[in-house]
Amino acid sequence: MTAGLLVAAAASACYGTGSVLQTVGSRRAAREAATGADPGQLTEHGGPTLASTGRAARTWEFLLGTALDVVGFALGALAARMLPLFLSQTVTSANLVVTAVISIRLLGIRLRRPEWASIAVLCAALVLLAAASGPQGGHHAVLAFHWWLLIATTLLIVGGSLLVRRMGSRGAIVAGLFSGLGFGALGIGVRVLNGVDTLELGRMLADPALYAVLIDVIGGMYAHPVALQIGSVNGATAALVIGETVVPGAAGVLWLGDASRSGLGWLAVGGFVIAVAAAVAVAHFGQEEGVTEATADDREPVGV
Secondary structure, X not given: OHHHHHHHHHHHHHHHHHHHHHHHHHHHHHHHHHOOOXXXXXXXXXXXXXXXXXXXXXXXXXXXXXXXXXXXXXXXHHHHHHOXXXXXXXXXXXXXXXXXHHHHHHOOOOOOHHHHHXXXXXXXXXXXHHHHEXXXXXXXXXXXXXXXXXXXXXXXXXXXXXXXXXXXXXXXXXXXXXXXXXXXXHXXXXXXXXXXXXXOHHXXXXXXXXXXXXXXXXXXXXHHHHHHHHXXXXXXXXXXXXXXXXXXXXXXXXXOXXXXXXXXXXXXXXXXXXXXXXXXXXXXXXXXXXXXXXXXXXXXXXXX
């Protein structure tokens, strides 16, 4: 289990650093659209268009952040095969802490005492969760489970994209949440994907879970920069944390046999609930940070 925890922690570091770098590129594109330097980049509801998101994706900061995300994805997928999902996804989602700390330097964000306290509680909850986690369940799930995962993933990504587009500038937290749900479903898909251990390409290509994973990657990678463009980096990332921990954690326990150590079920549940609650708290305070930052942008000249 120690090796799995190290892999998940490395994935968390990659994701957290990547999120901040992507934010730098995303917000540059959003500022250009807002000042009219790049007309036609906002939808009728005030959110970024596909063209705006594409512009953000072409900045060097976003490209470097995306490269780190790819490494984080590979490490996170490996962790999902090595640990119970409720543990691997929660540790990986601790990239929220990395994001918050690095954003102090790169984005000039000042974290207040409530945010630091929430981050400390999240770290403590992760320790409790790791201490209570038992052996990982199996990798096998009935074929119907694979098909339902593909169907649910498709509906989630399509419906979420339409909803965020409709909400426009008010959809940052929702976009982060849908991105997290996509990445959470990705963890489930990697966990149950047939043919991975033996590298049987034919079995992998015939498995609906593979296509669910691909859809999750595309949808999550689209929704995440949208969230970063229109709202608080910490708030959007915290919403992502909630989405990618709760659903896969529950799926692992209910259908894949993940469990806690004997007699420590209460500690595992407590650690998980506290971790999610701490992420919600950071999301709340991050929303206020986003408002403050937006006000500052109105007062200061925009630099490119």
